[in-house]
Amino acid sequence: MIGPFTHQALPMRAVFGAGSLARLPEEVAALGMTRVVVLCTPGQEATGRAVAAGLGERAAGVVAEARMHVPVEVARRATTRVAELGADGCVAVGGGSAIGLGKAVALADGPPLVAVPTTYAGSEMTPVWGLTEGGRKRTGRDPRVLPRTVVYDAELTLGLSASTSVVSGLNAIAHAVEGLYAPDTTPLVSLMAAEGVRALVAALPRVVADGTDRDARAGAQYGAWLCGAVLGATTMSLHHRLCHVLGGALDLPHGPTHAVVLPHALAYNGPAAAEAVRALGGALGGVDDPARELWELAGRLGAPRSLAELGMAADDVPRIAELAVSGGGANPRPVTRDGVERLLRAAWAGAPPSAPEGSPAATRR
Ligand code: NAD
Numbered sequence: 001m002i003g004p005f006t007h008q009a010l011p012m013r014a015v016f017g018a019g020s021l022a023r024l025p026e027e028v029a030a031l032g033m034t035r036v037v038v039l040c041t042p043g044q045e046a047t048g049r050a051v052a053a054g055l056g057e058r059a060a061g062v063v064a065e066a067r068m069h070v071p072v073e074v075a076r077r078a079t080t081r082v083a084e085l086g087a088d089g090c091v092a093v094g095g096g097s098a099i100g101l102g103k104a105v106a107l108a109d110g111p112p113l114v115a116v117p118t119t120y121a122g123s124e125m126t127p128v129w130g131l132t133e134g135g136r137k138r139t140g141r142d143p144r145v146l147p148r149t150v151v152y153d154a155e156l157t158l159g160l161s162a163s164t165s166v167v168s169g170l171n172a173i174a175h176a177v178e179g180l181y182a183p184d185t186t187p188l189v190s191l192m193a194a195e196g197v198r199a200l201v202a203a204l205p206r207v208v209a210d211g212t213d214r215d216a217r218a219g220a221q222y223g224a225w226l227c228g229a230v231l232g233a234t235t236m237s238l239h240h241r242l243c244h245v246l247g248g249a250l251d252l253p254h255g256p257t258h259a260v261v262l263p264h265a266l267a268y269n270g271p272a273a274a275e276a277v278r279a280l281g282g283a284l285g286g287v288d289d290p291a292r293e294l295w296e297l298a299g300r301l302g303a304p305r306s307l308a309e310l311g312m313a314a315d316d317v318p319r320i321a322e323l324a325v326s327g328g329g330a331n332p333r334p335v336t337r338d339g340v341e342r343l344l345r346a347a348w349a350g351a352p353p354s355a356p357e358g359s360p361a362a363t364r365r
Contacts, residue, residue, distance in 0.1 A: 007186040010232055012125060013149045014225060018214055021116065021153040024091070025055055028114060031148050033089030035060040036114075037082045039102050040093045041067070044118070047156065051093050051116065060085040066094060066101040068254060069247065072133040075104035082110050092147075093156075095119030095168065096254070103129040103145035115147035118157050120168040120200070120220055121255070122175055122228025124150045137248040146232070152225060154217040162208045166301045167255030169204045169220055172227035173197055173294070174262045176283075178237050179230035180276035181269060181332045189233050190279060192226045197283035199223030201297065208301055237331040238324070239265030242340075245323045252310045259303040260310065260350075263295035264343045267353035272332040291353040306350030317344045 015023055028036055037060050040048035045064035052059040063078050082090060082105050092102030093116045100123060102113040107129050115124035127146040130139040157165075176193035179185060200223035206216035242261050246252045270277045270291060280290035287293040298305050308314070321340040333339075339356055346353065 002187060005186040006184070007188055008233070010125075010127065010143075010146060010229075012146065012229070012232075014125075014152060015149065016152045016222070016225065018154045018218060020151050021051065021054065021156065024051065024114070024116065024151055025058060027149045027151060028055065028058055028089060028091065031089065031112070031114070033111075033114075034058060035085065035087050036089040036091050037085055037087040038062045038091050038093060039066055039078065039105070040064050040098045041095075044094050044098070047118070048093050051091065055091070060087045063101075066092075066098040068097050069132040069137055070097070070100040070104050070130055072131050075101060075108065075131060079105045079108045079110050087111050089114060091116060092124075093118065096121040096123040099123040099147070100130055102147070104131055106145045107131075107142055113145065113147045115150045116156065117150065117152065117221075117224070119160060119164065120172045120224035120227075122172050122224055122231050125225065125228030126232035128231070132248070135248065137244065139244070150225075152221050154214055154221050157217050157221060158212050158214070160211070162211060163302065164255065165207050165211070165220065166204055166298075166303045167253075167259045169200050169207075169224070170259040170262060170294075170298060170301075170303060171255050172224045173200055174239055174243075174258045174265075175227040175231035175236070177262065177266055177276070177280060178239050179227075179234045180279055181273035182234035182237065183330045184234050186233070189230055192233075193230045194279045194283040196223045196226030196230065197280065199226065201284060204297075204301055235330045237265075237329065238269065238333075238335055238340075241327055241329055241331075242320070242324050242344075245320055245327065246307070246312070249320060249323060250312055250316060252307070252312060256304045256310050257307070259298050260305055260307055260347050263291045263298070263353040264347045266294065267291035267355055268339060268343050269332050271355060276332075291355075295353050307344070307348040308350065312348060314345075314348060317341055317348060320344060 038052045092099040203219035
C-alpha cells in the first residue's frame, strides 16, 4: 500500500556520460556565467587547471585549496579570492571536499556553483553545506548551495584509487540505506535508493579489479548520482549522526568511517525498518540480512571494517556514544546510550553486525 507522502523535487540538472566534460563550457554559458573560478584540492590541481583550460576565456582562475570538512578559514580565503577575481560562477572539480568549498563560497553570498564530481560521495546532489571551526563541524541546508548543474564524466574518475573508490561508494550506499527508512522518505526516493545500491554493488567489484574499466566507472557514478539525490531529498538518521560525531570529535576519515559504521547502524535500525530491510535485501541480490551482506561486501572490497584500524581508541566509545545520543534527530528506533555503545564496540572491534538485544532477529540467533 502506498501511504501518504510529500515529495519536494530539487531543481537539479545532471549531464551524464563519458566525455561530458567537453560540454562544461556550454553548460556554464547557459547559466550566464562569464568569469568562472575552478575550485579543487591541492592533489587535483592538474585536473583543475585542465578544466580551466577547457573553459577558455570564461576561466578566471584556479583555487586549489579545498580540504576535507571545509575548515572555516579555508572557506573565507577562497571566498575572498573568488571575489577578487570578479567571478560570477564557481566550478568545483573533485570529491566532497572541493564541492563543499564551492558550497561554502555560495553560502557566503559568493557566486553559484557548478559541480564536476570525481568521487561517489554525492555532495553535488544536495543543498547540504558543512563548515568546521574549532574542531566542530556545523552543517545545514540552504538552496543557494545546491549546484546549478552537475557534469558527471567517468573519464575523470579513472585515476581514483581502489580504496577511495570503495569507501566513497559505501558512503553513497549509506545515503540510500538511511533514505529508505527516513521519516520523509517517498516512493520515488525508495526507487532511487534501491537502484543506486544495485548499481554500486554491481560496479564496485569491477572498479576494484580494474580502475580503468569505463563501464564499471560509469555504473558507479550512476549509483552515486542516485544515492546523492536520496541524500538531498531526505533526513538522515543514526548512521550519519555517528559518522558526523566520529569525524568531528576524533577527526576520523569520512569515507572509511562510513564504510565501518554502516553495517552496524543498519543492524541497529533493521528491526524498526522492515520495508527498508526488504528493499535493501533485494538490491543486494536477494539476501535476508543486508547488514551482514554489507559487512561481507566491505571485506571483499578491501574496505576497513573496524574503527580501531582508523585510529579510534576503545576508551573513546562512551564519549562518542554520549555525543551521538545527546544530538537528538531522526531515527526509526529509539537511540539509547546502551544500544549505541554496543553498536560502537562492535564497530570498533570489526565484529560482524548483530541485531540489537531483545529484537526478534536477535532472538533467532
Ligand atoms: P574528498 O573530496 O576529500 O576526496 C578524497 C581524496 O581523493 C582527495 O585527496 C582528492 O583530492 C582525491 N580525489 C578525488 N577525486 C579524485 C580522482 N578522480 N582521482 C584522484 N584523486 C581524487 O573525499 P569525498 O569522500 O569525496 O568527500 C568527503 C567530504 O565530503 C567530507 O568532508 C564530507 O563531509 C563531505 N560530504 C558532504 C556531503 C553533502 O551533501 N554536503 C555529502 C557527502 C560528503
